[in-house]
Amino acid sequence: MNTNFKYAFISLTGILIFCFLANISLGSVSIPFKTVFESLLGITDNYIIQNYRLPKAFTAVLVGSGLGISGLLMQTLFRNPLAGPYVLGISSGASLGVALIILGAGIFGGVFATLLVSKWSVIIAASLGSFLVLSAVLIVSSKVRDTMAILIIGLMFGSITAAVVSVLSYFSSAEQLQQYIFWGFGSLGNLSWYELGIFFCVYCVGMILTIFSIKALNSLLLGENYAKSLGLNIKQSRLIIIIATSLLAGTITAFAGPIAFIGLAIPHMARQVFTTSNHKVLLPAVFLFGAIIMLICDSIAQLPTSDYTLPINAITSLIGAPVVIWLLVRKRKMLF
């Protein structure tokens, strides 16, 4: 690896550590860096840090890096710089699951409803929803050879689920709608250590599959026919890449809600800074960028020293969109 890359990686890691600490320190109650250090090293106990700030910061790292990497996978697989982790219907599937639980409760009513609307049921519904929509996309795509067709099929499934969600919304009470909309804002701060542990396990499986796909991803940069002529088993690699994406983006949506823009924007930032498409370099770069940007977005969303918290989903878009525009105007090209 060339030395410029090394320096870039070292400085990015430094920035990540700083953002991580700053994220813990900032919030409705500001905690001095000294206390943050002492608490992290186990010298003093700080209730807020250990039970709120630290799990939230870890969640931000997992969410940012996971979404960035699934975006990278989708952009390479679909040869499309606009692809993100949600093009396969992952987010719409999760929304459908959550909508059925929250909004459907009013329609089905009774004891059923009170049983269902708990935090875990929302998480399970979101996972099941994205899993089902993705399975449908996968089954259909096994009959289709063209990768572009899979992209369109994913979008179509997205439209179908969106339509079901709007029908459900129409029959729901204002209270339920509000609850659904709040889920749609996204949230990093709701996870206990136990939930974070489960999240982390699934995240690791997705990451391992991704790491084993590095070579396949690099061949796919030439297009599918060239990749095949280089000895790649296209169908198998495509399946592994899609499974990795759905594990990463699916669990993230389940635990943190649909978080916009990170998946699309982060891979482009990494490509512009490292000026390469080699996934061996891009993968760690996207990990670092994703984690850093997510930590920054979360710190802003907390509106330091105030009692208000902004929807994280709005912040990621407010920061992500201008960054992409700025990169494009500067380089005049969107490459992948």
Add this chain to the structure above:
Amino acid sequence: MKSAQHIMLKTENLNIGYASKKAETVVASNINMALQKGHLIGLVGANGIGKSTLLRTLTSVQSKLSGAVFLKDKNLETYSNADLARTMSLVLTEKIASKNLSVYELVALGRQPYTNWVGNLSDNDLEVINRAITQTNIETLKDKKCFELSDGQLQKALIARALAQNTDLIILDEPTTHLDMYHKAYILKLLQKLVKETNKTILFSSHEIDLAIQLCDTMVVMTKDSVITDAPCNLISKGVFETLFPKDLIAFDNLSGSFRVKK
């Protein structure tokens, strides 16, 4: 006449075309040809005659209708993806998906059939890559991105990538399209040089019949009724090129070995 060891690629009663559930569309039938090792072979024929279908079948991008293809005396169907990648490399007409690759990265991807699970390059890989870059005269382009290249430069880089794959056979689908007259000659001349230097077998399809006649060891001529394989001078004396096109506009001139517009 030609012993089996000297044959790189052979077809037996090959029928090519497209099959769907309802019907079979035969593009060309009963193709028998044997292509010799260490030759530069040009495949020519009119538009729509089935050159691309033939190349797609020979490279197992598309399946044949019937008959057999033998690559180095082994049935093409018995090759695994990985074995095929070490025996045959391609230069296709389709654009490469990512133009953000540097020329060096592009050529290095040719080593994929030989690298480990994460694609690390060994010293030997680096040597082969550098040799491929030297052989195609693209040393100065090494660090450029593919989107910065002209069509001719990109074609050279793609040929270097195929060379880096270190296969006995290289197949190119219309490597001279979109190039000016100089670069058409340049690319075909480069292929001829590579055949001589490396003793690889190179098969390419092209519409540059007059250039192919001057440079190829063997030519495969596809017409509506037949597929004929022979040395260019024999093909001229047999009058095969006259049968290539309808006779109302152009005629083949045996002396110059090229087509002339009828006055």
